[in-house]
Amino acid sequence: MTSSRIAVAAAFVVNGALYGSWAARVPALADQAGAGTGGLGLALLGPSVAMILTASPAAKACARWGARPVLALCLPAACLLLPLLGLAGSVWTLGLALALLGGLMGAVDVSMNIGAVAVVRQLDRPLMPVFHAGFSFGGLGGSLGAAVAAALAVEPAVQFGVIGVLGLTAVLATVRAVPGERPAAEERPSGGYRQVMSRGRLWLLAGIAVCAAVAEGACAEWSALFLVDARGFGEAGAAAAYSVFAVAIAVTRLTGERAQRRFGPYRLLVGSGALAASGVFLAAVVPSGFAAYTGFALAGIGLAFCFPLAMDLAGAAGREPGGTGGERELGFVTTVAYAGLLGGPPVIGGVATLTGLPGAMALAGVVAVLIVPAALGARRLRPPVVLPADPVRS
Template sequence: MPLAPGLARLRPGRREYPQTPSVPQYRVAATVLFALVGAVFGSWAARIPDVAAALAADPSTLGLALLCISLGALASMQLTGALCARYGAGLVSSVAAVLASSTLVLPGLSSSAIELGVALVLFGAATGTANVAANAVGVQVERAAGRPMLPSLHAGFSFGGLAGAAVGGLVASTVPTAVHLTGVGVVGLVVTAAIAPTLRARDVEQQVAGADPADGPRGARGTVLLLGVIAGCTAFGEGAVTDWGALHLRESLGAPTAVAAAGYAGFSLAMACGRLAGNRLLRTVGATRLVGGGAVLATAGALAVATVPLVEVVIAGFVLVGLGLANVFPVAIARAGTLAGSAGVALASTVGYTGLLGGPPLLGIVADAVGLHVAFLIVAALVAVGAVFAGHVGPAPSRTGYARRLVAPAGAMARLATTRLGHAARGHGNSLADLGAALAERTDVRRPHPGLEPLAA
């Protein structure tokens, strides 16, 4: 009895796929997916102060509510790996994007702290699933293209988050929170409907070809866990700068608000620019030297933040941290996906997210006891782990000039930061305050809560 047309396409050995998207089309769809997840979370982050004000929530109550995002995400991440292996990363990421867009409105409709906590558990579970599934899609893009792709996809997340936060800041004084978040959710649903067929078509091809090594080779779990530790140390550093960077500049060093905003803005822009250059750097110097050089650069930046009490040096340190950490997380996740497929992506992401969850509270305790400048020494120590274990993220390319290329990532990213931040400052005067104002125009001063950003991350 002949199979139905839809089932016939899934018959083992048959390789005829209707309108299978090309690799460039697949890459565009994946980039849009990453940007969408970033924009959804950035939009929520921009309205956190408004939600807190509407509920008259004190800092401790708000902190507990925000922790619900992390709990929801942690609960969903390991399940996501199994779902991607069973149904395909494209289908799971599309459904998760729909859920993330739909649950985005719930915090704006909450009338009590308990309702907000429940809403954020659901939102965290949806966005956590979307992050893991998006990374699994990114690994499939790399597999289809035969070259590094995940860093540039993470750049899409970074720019999406910046755009979401910027728009949220612009409309905060004129548009009610629920209306704004509903509008973003509707746009998210439309965008998801546009990219889902492309993502799902590649899923069909992956399932027929059996291309996702969901269980991975024996012994890979230990390496995947180590990759998760590397990602977690990176996420710890990102969360530290996100939550405490501007506060350190303003309260420890007495910087004005505009200048304090330049610290986080510079960090965010440097990370986004570093990820844009990540694909080329991976092809040029290899994963091992990119992660090792980036970790060294980020460690130097964190040490500058911790030890030099000068505003200019601290801001430069944040830029170095952003550049150095830009590609560590995506490279670690890509390696986990290579070793163990969707399950590896989920495991490494969950371990990495644990570092992000525990980092900012730990730094808060240390800061209360000995000051923020000492707390950033912990960041430097943990980020250095990436340099120590860089050999586990992939083999270095067998080319000549090893010693010269060993430091190439740090030099290339530093030159990139100088160029991009120079463009941002041009036309806005020469003073540090003017630069801070220029960067604040491009990035909303309200920093996102360190929940999901590095995991798309």
């Protein structure tokens, strides 16, 4: 029988693989749809907006019916929709397919994180970073598969069909073990989202998630161009730097349980934010290849824990006496994080236009630094109890 831990981990891996598969084939999708730079930009805006719009309703649905049915509906639907994305023949159909896929993946993000919170509570183990490692490795696997498909001139629809079938098979085999069945009526969270939005600690946790996502996105999306244009790297060397960053995040997340038990989530967030900022600044300021690779590796190690811990603490903030709850809080933090992430790339791009790519990368370092005061503020506002995943009151 599949354990709840394996089932939730499978959802993270499949979701990451779906994302890595289509994101790495954007150039092929743009050529197939005849999309220019402007049209492609609008099409890529669709999934971000859709994720913002679906995060809160998904959290409400999880609070009412449980995480399992939401995940069981949305993740298979995303697997089935992915091959249709590969058939998009115009900018409009590409944008529509991406928006639908983004909406589904937003709901999947919320429900799988709520399922992960339930596993953390069941096992009394701080496993959230480890679950997010599954997403990272899934994304790496999906992108590597996309690279092989592109090298072999395989059409996106064929590649997406294979990934969709594999993902659907994995989900159907494990989803019944996902925790989060419909809560009993007396255990369902009371109050509305207005009450959640009035809690300063949740805004700080959302700020941590935003900063982590923006800094991670800047490193992932701008590092290659930065190294080619500002440091004189070849395309292969620049791609290798991104690989160093991505692998550092994935591998570091596997150590999350031990690190969180030793330092506690707040110390870990403060140290991680400082390390991430130091790495980004090193890559942005010191003009050498060794500094670039070292900086992006340090940035990956630092950013690895920030987003998962923000999700973990958000779920813990809404825990009910019966051991349930946290859906609204996690949905709120996710929605704010997505909204902030939507504005991140245009801001980074604007700074790059005004000051050059080194200035834009330095801005990503400033964003990472903001994780430190946000974590200290959230720690100060925490309730006077020891959380199950926070054995060290630090």
